[in-house]
Amino acid sequence: MTFSTTYEPPFAFARRMSTLDHLTRGRVGWNIVTSYLPNAARNFGLDDQIPHDRRYQLADEYLHVLYKLWEGSWDDDAVVLDRASGAATEPSKVRYVNHVGPAHRVAGPHLVHPSPQRTPVLFQATGSPAGSAFAGRHAEVLFTGGRTTEQFQAVKRSVLDAAVAQGRGQDAVRFVVQAGVIVGRTQEEAEDKWRTYQQHASLDGILAHQGLPVDLTAFPRDLTVAQALARSGTSPDAVRLPLDRTVGEVLEQIRTGRQERFFVVGTPRVVADEIERWLDVDGIDGINLRQYHSFGTARDFAELVVPELRRRGRLPEAGAEPGTLRERVFGHPRLPAEHVGARYRGGAHLEAPYEPVPEAVPAGV
């Protein structure tokens, strides 16, 4: 699930996630976002949004508070449940975290006994330098875009470099791209669906949802995006759009939802061939389905594509892989020892003052 680090303090969130991890037997993943919509700030008592890179700086402290609670507050053998003595826990193995930082003060202890994963699998969606630096420190699974193979691989490289610079392994992060998959029992049926979806798409609706800082529809279609941004006085850094394309081309791409690379329309076999190429040639680890139709997109995928991927050994059979979400993705249930969150295990480092990360991202990260 997605939850923002910007507006609600970490203590109650830590408790909720631990409860969910118990309830789901360790199947919880958290998509860390910092909230990009200005309106959100005005719903939480602020006049305006906190600047983008500052939000990631704040998110770093937020994560450290959570790690202290999830990883450091209870030892593995703190729960004794001894009927004879009436002891539920061994108090010497449960501790206060006493976090004091610029944005948060949290004494602890964590209110929930250790759940199967402790820290939920950490997902993140980013394409920005500050977000990628944050991902190198924290993320285990990254949602990323990628109009082209090269674009996807550049993001993957920069995040893996940032992870390795933090002492994490070369395969510490898995990469999930958003993919458009339109499938039918025949090629004709699939293309027919694609035409129908396009007929119902609303460009205004999609633009409103994206919340771009500039209204592209106000410019002549033959201007490049770079020219339109210059005319409106918008910094090219404020949008992630192909600057060399024309406004018309970009609006058409936004309207149709058609990606250049991670997009396929066809029969289960055509779709599975393409997904195998994304996995083997582009080097992705998974896909996040773009939803064209609620809930037709997911149903079509489950009914038509999943059996084909299972036949090819690309997906396990139902029920063949029990265990926690992290075990399914990485083969181990807990954060690895070299992840920053693991440093608080056993109560280590809880006394050390929290050092904020720099707000500005060093060049080249």
Ligand SMILES: Cc1cc2nc3c(=O)[nH]c(=O)nc-3n(C[C@H](O)[C@H](O)[C@H](O)COP(=O)(O)O)c2cc1C
């Ligand atoms: C599956 C998914 C769910 C998302 N949900 C939210 C959300 O609820 N709130 C939000 O602010 N951003 C959400 N995002 C968008 C990310 O915050 C967005 O990609 C943002 O651009 C990431 O920050 P950055 O690229 O500026 O670093 C979501 C992204 C994905 C892939």
